[in-house]
Amino acid sequence: MTDLATLAEKSETTFILALFVDLNGKPCAKLVPVEAVHALQTEGVGFAGYAVGSIGQEPKDPDLMAIPDPTSFTPVPFIKEGLAIVHCDPHVEGKPWPFAPRVILRSVLQRLHDSQGLSASVGAEVEYFLLRRAADGTLVTADPGDNAAQPCYDARGVTRMYDHLAAVSRAMNELGWGNYANDHEDGNGQFEQNFEHADPLTTADRVITLRYLVSMLAEERDMIATFMPKPFGDRTGSGLHLHLSLWRGEAPVFPSEDDARGLGLSGTAYAFAAGVLEHASALQAVLGPSVNSYKRTGAVSTTSGASWAPRFPTYGGNDRTHFIRVPDAHRIELRGGDGSANPYLAIAAALGAGLDGIERDLDPGTVGGDNGVTRASLPRTLLHAVDALTADPVVCGALDAAVGDSGLEVASYFAGLKSEEFLAYHSQVSAWEVERYLTAY
Missing domain, CATH: 3.30.590.10 (Glutamine synthetase/guanido kinase, catalytic domain)
Structure with missing residues (x-):
């Protein structure tokens, strides 16, 4: 398994954009400091799904957890020094979320x-x-x-x-x-x-x-x-x-x-x-x-x-x-x-x-x-x-x-x-x- 922490260290990354898109293609992300990279890889990072936009949730629904795919890790220091992107597969209550475009393509x-x-x-x-x-x-x-x-x-x-x-x-x-x-x-x-x-x-x-x-x-x-x-x-x-x-x-x-x-x-x-x-x-x-x-x-x-x-x-x-x-x-x-x-x-x-x-x-x-x-x-x-x-x-x-x-x-x-x-x-x-x-x- 590719390790995000290792990738971040090798690329001198200090912050990671944990990113996914909604059904309209809007890029949604949280900026995660490298100090929290272990939690990002093991638990993901949470979003209020309804606030994301078009991704099949209502305000009452449980958190959308963006689980990173380490193989997509992309350093982008030409945008900001120390910045990287990792694309994520949104999950809800431990299961891939069917409204997430990346999950749909995988299926x-x-x-x-x-x-x-x-x-x-x-x-x-x-x-x-x-x-x-x-x-x-x-x-x-x-x-x-x-x-x-x-x-x-x-x-x-x-x-x-x-x-x-x-x-x-x-x-x-x-x-x-x-x-x-x-x-x-x-x-x-x-x-x-x-x-x-x-x-x-x-x-x-x-x-x-x-x-x-x-x-x-x-x-x-x-x-x-x-x-x-x-x-x-x-x-x-x-x-x-x-x-x-x-x-x-x-x-x-x-x-x-x-x-x-x-x-x-x-x-x-x-x-x-x-x-x-x-x-x-x-x-x-x-x-x-x-x-x-x-x-x-x-x-x-x-x-x-x-x-x-x-x-x-x-x-x-x-x-x-x-x-x-x-x-x-x-x-x-x-x-x-x-x-x-x-x-x-x-x-x-x-x-x-x-x-x-x-x-x-x-x-x-x-x-x-x-x-x-x-x-x-x-x-x-x-x-x-x-x-x-x-x-x-x-x-x-x-x-x-x-x-x-x-x-x-x-x-x-x-x-x-x-x-x-x-x-x-x-x-x-x-x-x-x-x-x-x-x-x-």
């Missing part, structure tokens, strides 16, 4: 192994905007020179943000994540920083950690880093693209030299993709879990010329217009997710949908098409996505993966949260409504 991974003897590897592309507030309070691009009509991959834009991008890159590489590229994305002020794939739990932990690092390092330079899916109506939105592959032991399951469809995939890979496509509408409630998400997937184009967000559940080869892109025979890229997605839930739901495809031996249809069957567009709003979720027992089953015989209903709770979120948004009177209706009648 889906166990189901994948028990059903098919498979494990998974996941890569994630994290996109975000760097902004500032102008004197009048409006959000503006942090780099005033970043105003080109097509700024994607602009060497000058990357260079002007060199200090920030280099700081994030060095942090990732010091942590052993294997940062291999940092680029200006399609929107003014938008960037992406990539790291190597890993097992699903590690990748989800790293997405949460990276969001934290990017936000803190941006603040040091008086900038706002936002992972909001679409902060500007006329710019490309920010995705969280997931690269998924399956393994049996050390052997990859997706590649095949005998593939008449031409993508180099095995029957298992096609069945997995078919499951994701069949459950795409329900998946969007998890992949795009905010009202703002549907401004991204609903966009037809942007000032740069394309939205880069899928509108239909199709699949194809190295073609970024599809819901599932197949860049090579070793993986599929799921492009429906955005910056508001909780990575634990997004990965769990996607693997659950793919597993259903394998278990039922589903056919994804013609590459690049619908095989004569018209597939409806992806949900147009969060409310439509929630309706699709509640009607889909497979995706609900992935969210409920850890409930066992407890009688708890995570999927129903999540759907309720998202319905309330949409209705709270819908109850606001917008400038668009005033402009359209004020003198229309």
